[in-house]
Amino acid sequence: MIFPLEHLIEYRSNMYEITCAASRRSFQLSMLRDPEVEKNDGKVVSLAAKQVFTKQVAFRLED
Numbered sequence: 001m002i003f004p005l006e007h008l009i010e011y012r013s014n015m016y017e018i019t020c021a022a023s024r025r026s027f028q029l030s031m032l033r034d035p036e037v038e039k040n041d042g043k044v045v046s047l048a049a050k051q052v053f054t055k056q057v058a059f060r061l062e063d
Contacts, residue, residue: 007049007050007053007054008049008053011053017059017061018052021052021059022045022048022052022053023048025048025051025052025057025059026044026045026047026048029044029047029048030044
């Protein structure tokens with residue numbers, strides 16, 4: 001899977017928030033050595049972005 005550009009183009013909310021969420025999710029996936037990463041040819045960032053954009057994982061802002 002390549003980076004989900006169609007989701008990025010259609011996204012209409014705060015781009016900084018979703019970028020931070022995808023970055024944090026990438027870190028989590030790499031630290032956990034999630035088997036899903038291997039299925040995605042080791043492309044952690046594109047997998048994380050897909051999960052965030054398709055709402056497979058949720059994120060929220062903390063104060």
